[in-house]
Amino acid sequence: MRELSLHILDIAQNSIAASASIIEIYIDENSIQDRLTIRIADNGRGIPQHQLAQVMDPFFTSRKTRGVGLGLALFAQAAKGAEGELLIDSNVGTGTTVTATFRYSHIDRAPLGDLAGTLLGVIMLNPEVEVVYQHTCLERTLCIDTREIKSELGSIAINHPAVMNWLEGFVREGIDDLYGGE
Amino acid sequence: MKSLEELRELRAELEKEISARNSEGKPKIIIGMGTCGIAAGARDILQAVTQELRKRNLDVITTQTGCIGMCEQEPLMDVQLPGQDRITYGKITAKDVERIVVEHLINGNVVAELAVARLEEGGV
Numbered sequence: 001m002r003e004l005s006l007h008i009l010d011i012a013q014n015s016i017a018a019s020a021s022i023i024e025i026y027i028d029e030n031s032i033q034d035r036l037t038i039r040i041a042d043n044g045r046g047i048p049q050h051q052l053a054q055v056m057d058p059f060f061t062s063r064k065t066r067g068v069g070l071g072l073a074l075f076a077q078a079a080k081g082a083e084g085e086l087l088i089d090s091n092v093g094t095g096t097t098v099t100a101t102f103r104y105s106h107i108d109r110a111p112l113g114d115l116a117g118t119l120l121g122v123i124m125l126n127p128e129v130e131v132v133y134q135h136t137c138l139e140r141t142l143c144i145d146t147r148e149i150k151s152e153l154g155s156i157a158i159n160h161p162a163v164m165n166w167l168e169g170f171v172r173e174g175i176d177d178l179y180g181g182e
Numbered sequence: 183m184k185s186l187e188e189l190r191e192l193r194a195e196l197e198k199e200i201s202a203r204n205s206e207g208k209p210k211i212i213i214g215m216g217t218c219g220i221a222a223g224a225r226d227i228l229q230a231v232t233q234e235l236r237k238r239n240l241d242v243i244t245t246q247t248g249c250i251g252m253c254e255q256e257p258l259m260d261v262q263l264p265g266q267d268r269i270t271y272g273k274i275t276a277k278d279v280e281r282i283v284v285e286h287l288i289n290g291n292v293v294a295e296l297a298v299a300r301l302e303e304g305g306v
């Protein structure tokens with residue numbers, strides 16, 4: 001994956017496959033401590049203890065049809081390559097939290113990339129799932145919660161094309177503001 | 183700045199036109215969102231689909247599937263019109279999306295040169 005935001009999309013797909021109804025995406029860019037933290041937490045079905053040790057193995061998957069599952073292995077590799085690590089905390093019935101850390105300035109640390117595209121993609125395909133996006137850059141924090149947006153929408157679907165158009169502007173402006181913006 | 187005020191106005195506007203929308207008999211777009219699909223560019227395809235639906239004001243169910251074992255053909259996008267076979271398009275680009283939307287989704291003609299599989303309606 002060329003961008004960390006693509007890994008986030010991939011891990012969020014795991015949450016969807018685990019029937020999560022809430023997905024929380026946290027990003028903390030701390031250039032002073034030279035640390036980048038990405039956390040994806042869901043309330044899906046969770047990973048049984050006996051499988052937890054195996055999920056980083058590219059030749060392990062819970063899928064029945066084909067015996068490979070590369071997503072977590074690739075994300076772990078991206079973290080390890082930038083003096084970071086990937087941690088998975090999961091409990092059956094309560095959900096899974098995947099945390100990846102990176103040395104922020106590491107030359108091999110992949111760019112975050114199109115975070116807005118990832119967030120909008122998850123919402124577009126899963127209008128019934130609640131998504132929380134919290135992105136911190138030092139003293140600035142952006143917080144987006146689909147429940148707040150839906151409360152303004154009443155019976156209109158959040159993935160209605162016109163709403164997605166508004167949401168795209170809202171998300172992109174919010175992220176731009178984190179990096180200085182206007 | 184995009185504001186919630188704008189969103190409220192949009193809601194009022196949409197509520198007027200929305201009455202005709204329901205999920206029966208809608209066309210479907212299905213995007214391959216497994217690790218292989220995402221690595222091959224599925225997110226760009228999804229963005230292109232979102233834009234096309236917006237541009238043409240189409241009422242379509244957009245959904246996802248995981249890896250279906252055709253990783254080498256990703257990014258994959260399926261189109262299924264109500265009561266018709268589900269067509270899988272492979273190795274598509276964001277540019278192909280407009281063509282598939284116009285020719286297949288709107289006009290009902292399968293774009294044969296981009297199609298890689300056909301799933302019969304009522305099958306699997």
